[in-house]
Amino acid sequence: MDVTIQSNDVDRFIRGLLLYYDVIAPVARDGRFVFERIDDPSMASLKYDTTLLPPIKWIYPNNEILLEFDLKDITKTEVVAQSRKQVLTFVHPCDINAINLMDEVLAEEPSDVNYLTRRQSTLIIGYECLGPCRENILCFDKGYHIAYRGFDLFFTDIGGRYYVHVATDAGRAMVEGDGIFKKAAYDDWKDLMRARAERKKGFNKKAVEGDIGMLSHFLKEAYNADEIWEAEGRKCLSCGACIIVCPTCYCFDAVDEVCPDMEKGVRYRRWDGCQLRGFCKVAGGENFRKSAAERVRHRVFKKEVYLKKRFGRSGCVGCGRCIDSCIAKISIIDIFNRVMERARRNV
Amino acid sequence: MKPKIGVFSFTSCEGCQLQILNLEDELPILLGQIEFVNFREAMSEKGEDYEIAFIEGSITRESEIEELKKIREKARILIAFGACAHLGGVNNLKNFHPQGSWLPSVYGRTDLFSDTIPTKRVKDVVPVEFVIPGCPIDKKEFLRFIQGLLLNIQPRLPDFPVCVECRSKGNICLVEEGKWCLGSVTRAGCDAICPTYREACAGCRGFVEEANIESLCNILMQNGLSKEEIRDKFRLFNGLEPIDL
Numbered sequence: 373m374d375v376t377i378q379s380n381d382v383d384r385f386i387r388g389l390l391l392y393y394d395v396i397a398p399v400a401r402d403g404r405f406v407f408e409r410i411d412d413p414s415m416a417s418l419k420y421d422t423t424l425l426p427p428i429k430w431i432y433p434n435n436e437i438l439l440e441f442d443l444k445d446i447t448k449t450e451v452v453a454q455s456r457k458q459v460l461t462f463v464h465p466c467d468i469n470a471i472n473l474m475d476e477v478l479a480e481e482p483s484d485v486n487y488l489t490r491r492q493s494t495l496i497i498g499y500e501c502l503g504p505c506r507e508n509i510l511c512f513d514k515g516y517h518i519a520y521r522g523f524d525l526f527f528t529d530i531g532g533r534y535y536v537h538v539a540t541d542a543g544r545a546m547v548e549g550d551g552i553f554k555k556a557a558y559d560d561w562k563d564l565m566r567a568r569a570e571r572k573k574g575f576n577k578k579a580v581e582g583d584i585g586m587l588s589h590f591l592k593e594a595y596n597a598d599e600i601w602e603a604e605g606r607k608c609l610s611c612g613a614c615i616i617v618c619p620t621c622y623c624f625d626a627v628d629e630v631c632p633d634m635e636k637g638v639r640y641r642r643w644d645g646c647q648l649r650g651f652c653k654v655a656g657g658e659n660f661r662k663s664a665a666e667r668v669r670h671r672v673f674k675k676e677v678y679l680k681k682r683f684g685r686s687g688c689v690g691c692g693r694c695i696d697s698c699i700a701k702i703s704i705i706d707i708f709n710r711v712m713e714r715a716r717r718n719v
Numbered sequence: 720m721k722p723k724i725g726v727f728s729f730t731s732c733e734g735c736q737l738q739i740l741n742l743e744d745e746l747p748i749l750l751g752q753i754e755f756v757n758f759r760e761a762m763s764e765k766g767e768d769y770e771i772a773f774i775e776g777s778i779t780r781e782s783e784i785e786e787l788k789k790i791r792e793k794a795r796i797l798i799a800f801g802a803c804a805h806l807g808g809v810n811n812l813k814n815f816h817p818q819g820s821w822l823p824s825v826y827g828r829t830d831l832f833s834d835t836i837p838t839k840r841v842k843d844v845v846p847v848e849f850v851i852p853g854c855p856i857d858k859k860e861f862l863r864f865i866q867g868l869l870l871n872i873q874p875r876l877p878d879f880p881v882c883v884e885c886r887s888k889g890n891i892c893l894v895e896e897g898k899w900c901l902g903s904v905t906r907a908g909c910d911a912i913c914p915t916y917r918e919a920c921a922g923c924r925g926f927v928e929e930a931n932i933e934s935l936c937n938i939l940m941q942n943g944l945s946k947e948e949i950r951d952k953f954r955l956f957n958g959l960e961p962i963d964l
């Protein structure tokens with residue numbers, strides 16, 4: 373079933389959601405956007421470009437508590453996995469595709485109960501991109517600018533109103549009742565097709581030159597290409613910005629914190645990742661990825677080779693956050709292009 | 720037996736001691752497990768039977784060297800807390816001017832503090848077992864240190880840079896905006912408080928291991944800072960660190 377909603381009714385729709393859910397929406401902040409919990413529809417921006425942090429972080433929050441323990445009796449340790457009912461609204465396709473991938477990655481045994489618990493109480497409203505939203509993106513190269521699943525509702529701007537694809541029962545429940553939504557008619561569908569034709573015109577420039585299907589193969593061939601990895605490694609500050617902002621980075625460190633009375637404590641997880649020096653440090657002080665060059669290479673391989681091998685598709689959804697947030701101007705697009713160019717040279 | 724603690728202050732603003740006292744909710748509970756025997760800002764008794772000494776402040780006068788050495792002899796564990804003790808703090812700035820030339824501008828006369836010497840970090844004078852960084856220290860980090868001591872666990876300082884905390888909060892990066900910030904080479908643990916309030920990280924918690932100073936300098940120069948300006952930013956807290964600018 374598909375429906376439509378007038379643009380100026382969206383506020384009413386959000387107000388309705390607020391009665392039942394925590395509503396997480398793109399909110400403007402100093403010229404950029406962030407996904408924040410809103411308490412008033414006027415805070416939400418439907419038109420926004422890639423947010424600073426991806427919406428998945430609401431399903432995988434920083435400093436989430438995993439365990440509660442009792443220092444006097446460690447057998448009393450309890451797993452904590454809680455979630456409130458929440459709706460992530462107006463999520464772009466790249467970010468939906470990232471959540472779809474993480475749904476698979478984190479469901480692998482041993483599954484991540486905290487992620488899965490939150491995921492189960494999360495509804496997702498998608499928002500179609502009819503053109504590239506920022507400069508440094510490569511979603512289009514990988515087809516990640518379109519989402520086919522992973523949402524309950526999906527909004528497309530068809531001029532003055534939205535075409536809303538209802539994908540699940542939960543989605544149906546959101547649009548039923550109070551008469552805000554109308555059943556989609558033939559004219560609405562025609563406008564949707566028109567908008568999608570515009571989308572094709574909007575997404576017309578690939579960021580990576582060459583056959584993207586071959587990229588992971590070419591990367592493997594470039595494993596020892598020091599002219600790429602050493603050069604990037606010299607620039608890299610190992611600051612971790614790129615792995616914190618990435619929607620498909622899910623590594624963490626477990627940290628224990630004890631109450632002042634020293635009787636009880638919690639174990640929580642803190643976002644962590646492969647670009648940080650301490651990440652690969654193991655007992656005894658050994659570090660199995662000592663240089664920044666090795667770490668940069670690992671990040672690129674993790675996205676484009678390892679995740680792809682395991683899950684059949686690239687782990688980089690092309691959102692471009694890592695590129696915009698790297699103050700050393702290390703760009704995954706640029707690296708991919710150099711790998712492609714190297715392959716062309718070597719044929 | 721409760722561990723006995725002494726808190727001592729050298730050249731500093733004494734704001735780090737105040738951070739300990741700011742643990743208003745936790746201190747009453749903590750005092751069931753530890754005992755302060757010497758803590759000038761908090762009590763008038765001056766016990767000498769401490770086994771753990773917290774040192775605040777840098778060493779900037781001849782007489783302070785002897786005082787510090789005496790404390791070291793008595794203490795089993797000595798902790799440098801706060802940027803002054805850890806790095807020399809802002810006091811290190813005087814080392815970049817001819818010795819004593821700043822006396823008139825600071826004090827209006829030259830006959831005060833005649834035993835002034837170039838600023839030293841605590842570790843330049845005596846061995847230090849542990850550091851609690853920051854200007855001022857994070858009171859929670861102090862609490863965790865005490866808890867670690869009581870549980871016999873070596874406390875861990877974050878070994879990643881401030882950017883991790885800053886980005887995790889969804890902040891907009893000052894360097895991305897064309898400004899300066901030292902967060903990418905500075906040890907985290909302050910929850911990126913300065914960039915969160917849109918102020919540059921000045922590096923008060925000291926450098927992370929293997930900080931890529933060279934790359935950051937190149938970035939800051941592209942943002943329009945001169946080499947001298949960058950050097951001055953680094954000097955505010957890290958002037959005594961062995962970096963080549």
Ligand code: SF4
Binds near residue numbers: 613647668
């Ligand atoms: S954001 Fe850039 S400089 Fe920082 S760790 Fe990632 S690649 Fe390195």
Ligand code: SF4
Binds near residue numbers: 618695
């Ligand atoms: S690797 Fe970069 S571009 Fe790809 S999904 Fe992660 S942040 Fe986005």
Ligand code: SF4
Binds near residue numbers: 881882891892894900
């Ligand atoms: S503002 Fe400073 S601390 Fe924050 S990300 Fe940018 S460089 Fe790092």
Ligand code: SF4
Binds near residue numbers: 922
């Ligand atoms: S952001 Fe930098 S200057 Fe500010 S408290 Fe943290 S380490 Fe110190």
